[in-house]
Amino acid sequence: MRQCGDCQLCCKLLPVPPLQKAAGASCKFQKFHKGCAVYHRPEMPNECAIWNCRWLVNDDTADLSRPxxxxxxxxxxxxxxxxxxxxxxxxxxxxxxxxxxxxxxDAHRDPALRRWMFRRAQAGVATIVRYNAKDALVIFAPPFDIEGQWHEIRSGMKPTPTHTFDQILQALGGEAKAVIE
Incomplete structure (x- = not known):
């Protein structure tokens, strides 16, 4: 089974609303080479306690490097x-x-990540690359395009923080529930 090791990238990149931590900002509980100072303690936000990165828990990321x-x-x-x-x-x-x-x-151009995006696109899932809470890039892999091309769309997007769980379930219905289970 994979382990985080020294990786703490999620602690920097993801937003944590209860801590008023913005995406891309280091967490106040993050300790270099030690991990989370409040891991499995009452101070740990629920969002952190239930969250995992896909590399850590999913078989479909076997060919990807640690975050x-x-x-x-x-x-x-x-x-x-x-x-x-x-x-x-x-x-x-x-x-x-x-x-x-x-x-x-340009980390999203990693060939292993592009192969992963391609596999997800075959199931009808596009990719949103988030740089922070405001800047994002939507990537449509070749299965979305009749000519089999990659498309990266930056223009015309509104700043989109992640949606709530309820918004996702409402928008995607059974599709999201199947992915989460």
Whole structure:
């Protein structure tokens, strides 16, 4: 079974609302080479206690490097984007969330991560690459495109913090529930 080891990238990249910790800011409880100072203690926020990175818990990331080496963290929690095709009603699309270390903005181009995105796209899941709570890039792998091309979309996006669990369940219904279970 995989272990975090010295990796603490999630403690830096992900937002933790109860701590008023913004995405990309180090956590006040993060201790270099020691991990979380409040791990499994009452002070530990529930958001941290129930969260895991996909690399740590999922078989579909077997060929990916540990997050501190790859400079990205894949969130186990799905999210969604809403697109409005011209002349059609809005449509929600499930996305996998990848939090990128801002010091390595092109980490999403890692060939192993692109292969992972491709596999997820075959199941109808796009990817949102988050640099912080405001800046993101939506990536549609070739299975989304009739010509088999990769598409990275930055323009026209509203700042999108992650949605709440209830918003995700409402938008994605059974699809999100199946991923979470």
């Amino acid at each position: 501190d080496r790859s400079h990205y963290v894949i969130d186990v929690m799905p999210d969604f984007i809403t697109i409005t095709p011209e002349g059609e009603p809005p449509q929600n699309i499930q996305v996998a969330q990848v939090w990128i270390d801002p010091r390595h903005p």
